[in-house]
Amino acid sequence: MRTPAAASDALPRPLLSALACDSAWSQQARAALAATDEKLSRRFDDVERIDHVLALRARAVDQLLREAWRRCMAQDVGLSLFAVGGYGRGELFPHSDVDVLVLGDPQAQQRGHEALARCLALVWDVGLKLSHAVRSPQECTEAAADQTVLTALIEARPLMASEVARKALAAAVSPDKVWPPREFFAIKREEMALRHARFGDTSDNLEPDIKDGPGGLRDLHTLGWMALRTFGVRDLEPLVGIGQLGPDEAIALARERRALGRLRYGLHLMAGRPEERLRFDYQKTLAARLGYVDAPGSLAVEQMMQGFYRSAAVVRQISDRLLQRFEEQFEGEPVPRALDQAFELRRNYLAASSPQWPREIGDVFALFATWAGQPKISGLHSQTARALAEALPGLKPYTDASAQQRAQFMALMRAPRAVDTLTRMARLGVLGQWLPAFALVSGRMQFDLFHVYTVDQHTLMVLRNLAVFSSGRADERFSIAHEVWPRLRKPELLLLAGLFHDIAKGRGGDHSELGASDARAFCEAHGLKASDTSLVTWLVEQHLRMSVTAQKQDIADPEVIHRFATVIGDREHLDYLYLLTCADIAGTSPKLWNAWKDRLLADLYFATRRVLREGLEQPMAVEQCVAEGREATCALMLQQGFDADTIARQFAEMPDEGFMRFRPEQLAWQAAALVDVRHGQTLVKVRHIDGEARAMEVFVHSPDRDGLFAAILATLDRLGFGIHQARVLMGPHGTVFDTFEILPADTYASADTATVAETLRRALAGPLDQVRVSQRTVPRQLRHFRFPPRFEFGTTLDGRHTVLELVAPDRPGLLAQVAQVLRGQRLRVHEARIATFGERAEDVFHLSDEADRPLSGQARDALRDALRAQLETAV
Template sequence: MYDLKNRRKIINRQGLLQDLEAVLAEDLPPPKRRAKWLALYKQALNQGYDEVKRRFMEDHNGALAVIGNSYVIDQILRTMYEVASRHLYPSGSITKGEALAIVAVGGFGRGELAPQSDVDLLFLHAYKLSPRVEQIVEDILYMLWDLGLKVGQSTRSIDECLRQAKADWTICTAILEARYIVGEKSLFAELQKQFAKSIMDGKDREFLEAKLSERDERHARLGDTRYVLEPNIKDGKGGLRDLHTLYWITKFLYRVHDISELVDQSRLTKREAEHFAKAQQFLWTLRCHLHYLTGRPEERLTFDVQPELASRMGYTDHAGASGVERFMKHYFLIAKEVGDLTRIFCATFEASSKRRRLLNLPMKIFRKDIDSFPVEGGRLTIEHAKRFEKDPVDMLRIFRASQRNRIDIHPDALKSITRKLRFIRKSVKKDETANRIFLDILTAQEDPETTLRHMNECGLLGKFLPDFGRVVAQMQYDMYHVYTTDEHTIRAIGILNRIENGQLNDDHPVASQIIGKVLSRKVLYVAVLLHDIAKGRGGDHSILGADVAREVCPQLGFSSEQTETVAWLVLHHLLMSETAFRRDLGDPKTIQDFVDQVQSPERLRLLLCLTVVDIRAVGPKVWNNWKATLLRELYYRAEDLMSGGLMAEGRSKRAEAAANNLREALPNWPADDLEDHLSQCNPAYLLSYPLESLVRHVHLIKQAEGEEAPLCINMLTAPERDVTEVTIYAADHPGLFSRLSGAMAVCGASIVDARIHTFANGMALDTFLIQNADGVPFGQKEDLKRLDSMIRKVLSGAVRPLQELEKRAKSGLKSRTEIFTVQPRVLIDNKASNTHTVIEVNGRDRPGFLFEVTSTLTRLGLQIAKAKISTFGEQVVDVFYVKDVFGMKIDHDGKLKQIRETLVEVLAKHGAKNKKEKKKPVAAE
């Protein structure tokens, strides 16, 4: 299919051979002669590789590049063999026992060699290894190794090859795609003949099963999804190895040498064969770029290489999507196309991956049909390919039947769906029956996630719901989102289904409890389906998504009230998480503002369920008990307010009730001491902590006073919240919070929440909730001792946090966050709290970020009362509740401007990964 032009410009084998023979004529000692030969080989190899690379950088044709690299090695090997057999180890008459053939196997056998790939060789001999054959093989191998090539090699007789091929499908596959290079061609022909007779004949089913099983194991090892944001382009789902698997099976079953031959046999359409070639060329081009860029056999599209690859492959920024996002979307669409091809090929092979054994299937599948669809081999199918043309709604019906009866769909039917998608016209999308069936699938008790994923993979979901089709393969270039938008959405639906079925009671007790109280579960499922539907459109996806919901929901048969509820949920699907993670839940105004937007208990229940599944579906390490605690607290406080409970009493009455509870919890405490302690406390402190914390604080303060200690530290791990609580009692002074946060950063602790209270006697009680990098409680016993020591050193001035962090940054490994650009942003809100000014700071995560920001706030003369710290991949969102030096909210325009500009300047130092990429920071009020 691909033909190399001007091959001699890549490598001139005759010229190389003449140069080698000229050295031979010099009659040099063997070591010197070999050194000169090695230099000639290196020159030819490097010039050949350079020419292939030069052409590739001009035409960006990876398929030609891998053929070109393979051709270079072919010619080198032919030359080496000729020199060794004619000049080093000549034989007047080669006996059959001295015959040798050099054979390419693996990717090299297919004539495909990536820039950094291994060279896999088989040295084939007839019988027992003769001394001459051994010498030739040894000479060639040493020369190849000295050239710096990575060589995978084996030396076997024909009988050994056949024996090992019978025992190992991997070796069988290697011989299947073996290619003759040089030597006794009759040996290779005999191997092919014997292999076809003793290995291939009658083993079609076994080989097919082995290769598909091998593929499934590989997918499972790498996550079993093609939609991870740092995919493996060789071994991952939808990668090159999947195409190779199809090629191997095709070659074994149909004895063809090229996929295009299946078109002549009427097993594939010409269009499908072209799609195979197109996918293969894209992946080869991408792999060549990746190898050239990294200079190593790298197969993962990691975040640090994605932007450069996007640029090299010509992807530029467009409205709504950056060049790297457009590049990755194209990659995922190609990976999806590989999945489509796999289903089509499997239909041709009459087999499918991961199908159930007949003995394990319920008896009903042995009926002649299910819901009007015939059953063949334990799978739903169709009588003829034109069924979906006559009634395209049957494409949806067969998925509903498969879901309801827990039975797979036959590859023939899936192939027909893929080929007949053009019949899903506008009339079908608006058809009442079609929409009812789709809604049945989405809201079914029987695992909608699997059914929707299969519908998505064959293209039906995006075709029937075009707005969903726009987010298929849509990625966001950040470290927070693990999956593409479509995969994230389908996973969220699956999590919602498992919550509803009681399978996640321990993980999500509140959602599991209230989901049964939801009045319209269909509204909830559709809201989950549509919550990210407008990503990548160049605007606020929540606002645009609400508009999409208002168009889609009536089509699904929803009433105007149901439609508006879905639209509201899509519009506000981030409201609950942003409130819980960025606002002080102990501030009554936070709860009041939240309730004013939610308005009803039904919306509150719907929003909690949507928020939980949305966060949980982002990635495996995103959800933790701390987030669950915050969402649960917000839900119960909002529910309480809606029922008239929380705000019915005044603030002073609730503070007095907290004080009385503390008195009752300490019946044996000296009354005067306790009253003295309470006289130092303000209502905000008493209302900020649960009773058990207030009790613990009393003991801590009593210990500090008894020991006359200037500093007292208490650490408590709370696994139910996934945090370690660090309480510090010390004399208050400006910058205390900043220095404490610096000490924790030096020890590798991440602060997720902090409260700062100053008593009337001038003593401060600061509480930090900390985690490690994995989002779990910080530290073993030794780590906590080290943190205690570091806090004391920092407060005493023995350690300066900023210098320590800078020193560790220089000597440590480069953080992955440094490859990202995060636009610095400062938001100041004087309406979020009645008592404090709220400052929200957005920037790129790095060690010491919090320390720098809090140091700046201190220099600006601000008192930090509370801090909420959130990290979303490479982005930090820190929120501070502050007052001025007089204990008042900041309302002077000049002071507000100074705060914004100073913080933006601090953030801009580290916001962009290099000077060229710095964007104008945002300072907003």
């Protein structure tokens, strides 16, 4: 029997020889391309112009493709090769796709099929990520009905093509056959808007997309495609000659294109693949490669990211102007409609009437005053926006301005649409010119997961929240803000505090103190009364006080409230600080504000208001707090139909401390649930927290057992919940009254209260030592923010318990793991306050030993060692 021939033996010898040659050529070409990339990488690191580096890489790939084409394709085959898309522009990043078009009629496609397959295989063997299409001119016309295909084809660049083929392709995708300029402009503008919407219409993301995000390279490409289709120019610079783009705008766009291109090229090198997002995985190493170094108050990575955010902002500003001009190209020159002597409307865009506008900063303030009075206009006319941008560097800051100009600014602050005006001023660069300190934080990010916005964007978010409060409408997110706002004597003072509260970020030192100094100088320069200046300065200096008190201290403790009220001093300061605190927290991250924080701050507000009303010289006694809590809870239960004897009997089974630490409606809910519970039974009740559909309150009443607290936390963690607050109270007969406020931390967390209650009930019915903490991997983002855990010990004001303050990198199941350590040390937890700030967990525990005594020095050391061993263990 004959042995089957090997596959290679079945091929003709001439073809075998050709394949062997192809293999050798591919190896040589691969080595040559790798050497070129290595050389270009070095030139990139030597800060050679990115345009040159991109063009050199495209040229190297051009040469490789031409050589492969010549090796495989006969001259008379009738096929032509074009570079298309980004490669057609002559820009090629390290890991970008190489897009080509093979053009030829169907007969030529058939004749050259095998040769083309061999050519493509050669290129793939080299390692290029080649994406190709084979079409006739007619097929190009048909395919270009999809505007994305047309976008690639209109940038076609001949590699191996005759003039006849080039003209045939141009004719196939010409505006008279497919996508006339006006329609192309409209569809591309819509595509840009939809793309921006995918990124929340902002470039100020923690991990921004350099290519597709707002203000990224794709925006510049889109403008180029529009210009090419409308005016037939292959770059934006020729638009200067036809009056569509100012020389300064062209220079700015070219500068930012190079800055973005350099970021993208370096990102490809660092990632080793076509990564377009500036992920935390690469930000620090990329900043180092680009030559950034840490400076006092400003990390290298923060400087790099600030450069990106500023570049994106410039691209968006000029893009808006250019899109408006393109629109006018199709719609025709608008007929102006005068608004007053200085301003007019042009197709519903606000424009300055005089070509000499603006002469000084007062003219600019007059523009914003007119704009505020025209809420339905589309925006600022492109010519006026350009005139403003050109004049901006020459406009005086507030320190050099006249009293009249400062008065104009304060008039804008007092006007009904002040926040809209400040936002517009910030985005157009006017606010940073008037207030140089604001320019310093423009685009400034903080390298953490807590601050999801740049400092300037966070400031605008805070101001926007204040505008919500001022509307007079109730907002379910902020339960009492709309009631507090009308009490403000001068709302503009709160806006000033919001403007200055973070303005000193990145300078080093305490930004609250530095910002307060800036605020004082600004207020005094603008002629504010001494009392108003003092209030704004105090708000900036104390803007973190209420948040820290609410989240880190026991606001059920009369002593805590009295100390806080002493700092506040009076009702006016409390009103202003409360509103600023709510706006600040909610403006830091969309995930940070919730019903629990709203209620926490409201509780602190009302408790402080009461102390201020009754007088700081007479702190409320604990006994009085307990008595008032009992009285209010009793009234609620009577309304619910419970008789006085049942209420009295139930109150006798509840800890007195609870009447001080819980609100009456919580106590009434707990007491009602316990009416039919016999001694020795375990009760688990779960309900949704008002105003927050996702948040839940969990109440566990049970005979005390070792490991109960840890078992509850481990079970809630397995259910996918994070704990925001825990209170553990000891009741009569060795029972515990544990209350937890929880929020979903994972997508699989159930929204059904019955499911949560039943799962927890089953877990507590069995041996508690079998309830284990689930082991989960640390999310990608958290891995880049590791730091050694810190432990601080203290004692509660009454001296009964030890206070442990824990600051550690956050990770899934952290609190449950801490609880397991506390259990292993045989410690009792009386209260836990849980706060997570991005990647940082800052938790506070009130602890005692088994005899309810504060921890000894030896016990503290043992606990610290056990916690460090647990938390430093890799997950």
